[in-house]
Amino acid sequence: MKLLNNGVNDRNSRLKLGAIIVALVALIILPLCIESDYIKHLLIMVCIGTILGMTFSMLYSTGLITLGAAAFYAVGAYTSTMLVTSAGLSFWAALPLTVIVAVVLSLGFGAIFVRNAGVAFVIITLIFVQVIVIAAGQVEFLGGWGGIMGIPRPDSLGPVEFTTKQDLYYLILAILLLIIIIYNALYSSRIGRAWRAIKLSPNLAGTLGINAYRYRLLAFVIGSTTAAVAGCFYAHYFQNITPGAFAGWLSIYVQLYAVLGGLEFYILGPAFGAVIMTFVPEYLRVVKEIEPIVTGVLLLIIILFFPGGILGTIKNPPDLSLKSFKSRLSRVKNRLSQGNKS
Amino acid sequence: MVLLEIQNITKIFGGLIALRDVSFDINRSEIVGLIGPNGAGKSTLFNIISGFHHPDKGRILFKDRQINGLQVDRIARMGIGRIFQEPTLFMQETIFENVLSGFHRHYREAAWKALLHTPAANREERIKKNKAIEILEFMELSALSGELAANLPHGRQRVLAIAIALASEPDLLLLDEPVTGMNPSETTTMIEKIRQIRGRGITVLIVEHDMRAVMSLCDRIVVLNLGVKLVEGTPDRIKSDERVIEAYLGKQVI
Ligand SMILES: Nc1ncnc2c1ncn2[C@@H]1O[C@H](COP(=O)(O)OP(=O)(O)OP(=O)(O)O)[C@@H](O)[C@H]1O
Ligand SMILES: [Mg+2]
Numbered sequence: 327m328k329l330l331n332n333g334v335n336d337r338n339s340r341l342k343l344g345a346i347i348v349a350l351v352a353l354i355i356l357p358l359c360i361e362s363d364y365i366k367h368l369l370i371m372v373c374i375g376t377i378l379g380m381t382f383s384m385l386y387s388t389g390l391i392t393l394g395a396a397a398f399y400a401v402g403a404y405t406s407t408m409l410v411t412s413a414g415l416s417f418w419a420a421l422p423l424t425v426i427v428a429v430v431l432s433l434g435f436g437a438i439f440v441r442n443a444g445v446a447f448v449i450i451t452l453i454f455v456q457v458i459v460i461a462a463g464q465v466e467f468l469g470g471w472g473g474i475m476g477i478p479r480p481d482s483l484g485p486v487e488f489t490t491k492q493d494l495y496y497l498i499l500a501i502l503l504l505i506i507i508i509y510n511a512l513y514s515s516r517i518g519r520a521w522r523a524i525k526l527s528p529n530l531a532g533t534l535g536i537n538a539y540r541y542r543l544l545a546f547v548i549g550s551t552t553a554a555v556a557g558c559f560y561a562h563y564f565q566n567i568t569p570g571a572f573a574g575w576l577s578i579y580v581q582l583y584a585v586l587g588g589l590e591f592y593i594l595g596p597a598f599g600a601v602i603m604t605f606v607p608e609y610l611r612v613v614k615e616i617e618p619i620v621t622g623v624l625l626l627i628i629i630l631f632f633p634g635g636i637l638g639t640i641k642n643p644p645d646l647s648l649k650s651f652k653s654r655l656s657r658v659k660n661r662l663s664q665g666n667k668s
Numbered sequence: 669m670v671l672l673e674i675q676n677i678t679k680i681f682g683g684l685i686a687l688r689d690v691s692f693d694i695n696r697s698e699i700v701g702l703i704g705p706n707g708a709g710k711s712t713l714f715n716i717i718s719g720f721h722h723p724d725k726g727r728i729l730f731k732d733r734q735i736n737g738l739q740v741d742r743i744a745r746m747g748i749g750r751i752f753q754e755p756t757l758f759m760q761e762t763i764f765e766n767v768l769s770g771f772h773r774h775y776r777e778a779a780w781k782a783l784l785h786t787p788a789a790n791r792e793e794r795i796k797k798n799k800a801i802e803i804l805e806f807m808e809l810s811a812l813s814g815e816l817a818a819n820l821p822h823g824r825q826r827v828l829a830i831a832i833a834l835a836s837e838p839d840l841l842l843l844d845e846p847v848t849g850m851n852p853s854e855t856t857t858m859i860e861k862i863r864q865i866r867g868r869g870i871t872v873l874i875v876e877h878d879m880r881a882v883m884s885l886c887d888r889i890v891v892l893n894l895g896v897k898l899v900e901g902t903p904d905r906i907k908s909d910e911r912v913i914e915a916y917l918g919k920q921v922i
Contacts, residue, residue: 511783516775516793523769526758532740533718533750534836535773 339514345594346506353499357492366491368608370563372600373498377505377556379583379596381549384509386584387518387592388538388545389525390443394451395553395580397458398428400572402554403561404468407477410562417480417562424558425551432550433543440542443528455577463569473568480562494563501559505552506593512548513592521545575618579603586628588635598636671696671871672717672840677726679712679895686712687895689726694840699862699872701882701903704892705915710875711753713892714842717873718750719743730840745773749838751829753845753875759818763809763828766817767800770835800835807831807861822849827858834865841865843874847881859885883907891915 357366382395405427409420439450463471480488480497488494512518523531524538531538561567583599591598607617632639672694679687687709694700702710715721717728719740728736735743758766775782775796781789804810807827812820817828826846833841846862847855859881866872876882882889883903891898891906893915899906906912 508783511785515779515782516772517779517782519765519769520772522761523758523772526760527756529720529740529752530756530758530832531769532720533744534770534832535741535744537739537741 357495363491366495368604370495370498372604373502374556374560375583375600376597377502378553378580379600380509380593381553382580382584383592383596384545384549388521388542390542391448392451393448393577394455396572396576397455398550398553399557400458402428402557403567404462406558407474407561407567421558424554428551428554429547432547436543436546440546459569459573471569473566475566477561477565498559509593586635588637591637595635595637669696673729675727677723680724685895690897692890692900694871694873696871698887699866699885701886701889702875703882703889708892709895710892711844714844718748747839749833749836750842751833751844755825757817757825757828762814762816764813766828767803767831767835770832771796803831803834823854840871845876847878855881
């Protein structure tokens with residue numbers, strides 16, 4: 327009678343939390359050791375990418391694959407921009423209002439979208455993000471295809487200003503940290519358990535009283551709202567937005583972060599993926615021109631040969647030998663016979 | 669006292685009549701057997717009771733309320749649990765996590781309290797974990813609690829499926845071939861477990877081809893053949909019924 331509780335998983339989640347804390351301390355010190363504003367910009371993009379990747383992973387944790395991760399990123403960027411430039415609100419008033427708008431819109435659209443699972447959901451989200459992009463481009467009021475220029479930086483909060491790359495890096499890092507804390511709480515609660523149940527076996531989840539529709543809708547709303555917050559930051563960081571920035575490859579990239587890092591690591595996976603996908607191309611300037619091709623090939627290689635992603639491959643190195651298979655089998659048998667005796 | 673009423677259920681798949689005008693009742697705290705040759709419509713009836721299929725004709729009443737037409741999760745929350753004929757588990761999770769998921773509908777503290785780890789929510793979570801440990805001990809799976817469900821042999825997977833269903837604390841438990849794939853000693857243990865499950869106040873409807881298990885367990889048996897209810901009665905009556913013997917003729921299972 328060892329393992330009376332799920333000791334394995336308590337240890338795992340503590341390890342996971344430890345890794346996140348170490349990474350965060352490093353991330354706080356990092357910009358102080360860096361001179362280059364360009365590198366700081368890349369760090370900011372890593373944070374945004376991680377947030378978007380995490381929204382993809384949240385839907386994935388319920389068994390849904392979205393190709394529209396950029397849709398509410400755009401909604402957030404445009405909502406906040408309009409609230410600040412047209413309505414004259416401060417960034418700090420626009421942010422919570424953007425959250426409310428995102429919750430309402432994602433609840434409305436999600437209520438229709440998540441009725442469909444599988445390929446249908448993938449296609450719907452893909453179309454949705456294109457519709458958002460075209461809508462933004464066609465509507466004069468939203469700046470048309472030329473977008474909106476001269477969006478102000480976030481207003482200063484008392485003595486804290488948001489003017490340099492370093493300031494803005496700390497702002498997005500704080501946002502990222504908050505989101506990680508919320509997501510971690512969700513995943514380790516019965517909500518996260520219900521999400522995984524729906525993904526692993528919708529039928530069994532149903533017989534346990536879990537309403538797949540409602541739980542998927544919840545994930546859709548939380549993920550979309552998170553993406554909108556990232557979009558809000560993005561608009562005031564770049565200070566200009568165009569519909570094109572949210573089109574095409576962006577949602578694919580977001581998905582790639584999650585897949586590359588490890589699909590089963592809902593927080594660390596996107597973080598690893600975003601770091602690699604942001605920095606590796608920088609040091610492969612040669613391929614810059616054909617980068618989308620390299621990216622596509624990379625995605626294919628990972629899916630085909632390392633389905634666990636980087637973290638999954640580190641955690642369970644693929645050992646395809648017959649010997650390892652047999653030893654695993656005999657270990658299970660041993661435990662079984664122990665179980666019978668006790 | 670009647671717990672489940674199956675009234676004139678007819679189910680047609682394309683042109684195939686899987687069930688035709690099937691009716692019977694299940695009383696509280698009974699163990700009722702549902703037997704019949706392959707393709708008789710046993711699993712189809714389970715799927716109708718638990719809401720995966722909707723009948724073309726007839727009604728199902730559970731605790732005097734009509735449940736056919738309701739969604740699967742709604743029916744589960746009313747107190748019907750089931751295991752599937754095919755191995756259906758959260759394969760990539762541990763045995764312990766599988767059982768813990770079974771408690772889903774019994775959390776009372778608000779979800780936001782669980783997210784903030786309030787004392788009340790933590791206490792509730794601890795109680796659920798202790799109950800999961802208790803269920804694993806009862807089903808003799810404790811030693812395996814950290815193992816992935818996918819790594820279990822078939823017989824143990826069926827035991828785990830029942831453990832998960834028990835965690836959902838149903839009033840009525842539908843067991844689709846619980847001892848299939850088990851050796852004789854495992855079967856004997858499982859028969860005893862099912863008796864104890866009934867002892868906990870859970871009503872059981874069981875589909876099983878293993879006649880030794882069915883005859884020793886059930887208070888009452890319903891026999892289906894080609895979608896039609898052939899006969900219903902005590903094990904002794906069923907064993908000696910000519911129509912049953914004829915339906916099973918050549919199988920020599922009774
Ligand atoms: N979803 C479905 N679509 C079409 N036909 C079905 C479906 N489910 C069951 N059937 C058919 O209905 C009939 C009854 O099947 P069912 O699975 O209920 O039999 P059973 O009594 O459980 O048999 P077994 O002992 O082999 O499990 C079979 O002919 C089967 O092929
Ligand atoms: Mg069957």
